[in-house]
Amino acid sequence: MTIDPLNDIPDIADIHLAHARIRSQVLRTPVLTSPSLDEYLGCSLFCKCENLQRTGAFKFRGASNAVKLLEESGIQGDVATHSSGNHGAALALAARLAGRTAHVVMPSNSSVLKVEAVRGFGGEVHFCEPTHESRRAGLEKLVAAGHIPVHPYDEAAIIAGQGTAALELEQDVPELEQLVTPLGGGGLISGTVIATRAWGVDVFGVEPEGAADTVASLEAGRIVDDYRPDTIADGLRAIVGQRNFRVIRENVREVLTVDDREIREAMVLFWRHCRLLIEPSSATVIAALRRYPDRFAGRKVGAILSGGNIHPADWVTLTGDGSPG
């Protein structure tokens, strides 16, 4: 697999190679079950806990694969990206572990938590105006300075890395019938469907109603990029990538949508049953299982919990779920 030729899409072999490449530094995250949540949802749920992954999100898989591919290819230099979220922190750590620096363009209105995460993992933050143009311009400047761009999702190495979560899930729970993942830019779900084609599970994606650009794009038959995201699921606001869209269109069973109220309720539901805090993007999959019982009733369902980077105080504010005292 080469780094990033246009339209290059990984296959199952690339995902196995990615897994061999990254598994020494990526956590093999646990698969959790909850009999009480199963009873509530009416299906048998197996949660792949990428919220417990290093840097708190699956993004570390793709970033690790991308940086390790640079190592293998003998390509020197620092890496660069733009990110207001988990990809920036993931790339920062992956780069540091390889003795490199990640330069991360972040909008000036990014949360302190996210900025501190990037810096905490050794990344260098470059602030820009909170617009797409400013982010792109910031990244172009870094690339012009010789840094190597690593896209958050529309890149073969990233897609292959994200697919390793599903690979592990297949090894751990081969009897699964369905798999559900959040859908933002499409890195996770495209890696997932490539990893699981031979396995034969049905893969569902979930988008927030306020950022359902992929649903719109599937209807239109082309990527619809003239939209303004409006959702609490901050990890899913990106526009679906070109490679990702191709893979999704051909392989994903269905893209479901949930609204912000359902996402909030799913966060509380998951804490009550499983004692885990998950960020809104992760909670979309739990919300979808609850909203679309006809799809999942009685089935063995895998869910990839994408991330857990939400401070407990923010969790309380967002969900409105106070202590019963």
Added chain:
Amino acid sequence: MTIDPLNDIPDIADIHLAHARIRSQVLRTPVLTSPSLDEYLGCSLFCKCENLQRTGAFKFRGASNAVKLLEESGIQGDVATHSSGNHGAALALAARLAGRTAHVVMPSNSSVLKVEAVRGFGGEVHFCEPTHESRRAGLEKLVAAGHIPVHPYDEAAIIAGQGTAALELEQDVPELEQLVTPLGGGGLISGTVIATRAWGVDVFGVEPEGAADTVASLEAGRIVDDYRPDTIADGLRAIVGQRNFRVIRENVREVLTVDDREIREAMVLFWRHCRLLIEPSSATVIAALRRYPDRFAGRKVGAILSGGNIHPADWVTLTGDGSPG
């Protein structure tokens, strides 16, 4: 193994039997690692996540074993206990799964969260005055009515059940050199040392300074029960049990103490590195690794995280750790 003859103490065979008996209804909890926390603490830490166990605590293991032993022995009837915490909820669920009811004597000042947990799992709550005498009297009344008492920790079936967590940890991480558990009444640690004797790991217990009755008892050579607990670790306020004390005295390498400030800091530390909320009792083990680096430096250390039953809002209040925004 019989139900509860005086001074009966389980052996390793009882723990294996307990595991075979309960494993269909008890979660095999994951063992988590964190390279960044290891770097911070200077040891290799393997966390057995009983905070993700059903009912949110290891207590479900012992309660399941006790109730299933009743089934095996053909003993009919409901069960009863007094508990202001996790044992009550655990016994409630274990009983319900066996078609029985658990009657739980709870002090009238118990937290709503704990009361709702017992009721949520089908238990019946009997309020009493918040004194030892009133709790004991309440339980005696239930026993007089024909219900079977299940002690939270000073009972062979309970000790054997709690030991199954260490049994799983040994299977998953056989290379461990040391094991650290919280120490309240002593159910978890006594089961742990019995389970691990042949394994040869050194077992450490951790008490809050404000409830260090076992340290005092070890010094005195007898159980010191004239003390008033004062600690945020509400799961560790009990006085060490008789069976438990005997096992601890003969087998535990050392009982360490930590103060409430260290417990609070450990809760925050653990969230930052591992993205898990743990209750104060669990955090004592992390606090001990930090306070006594000479004991653990460079070693492979197992830690049993006993429970995760703390509401995120209470976690924020207790730790004082606010969102960075």
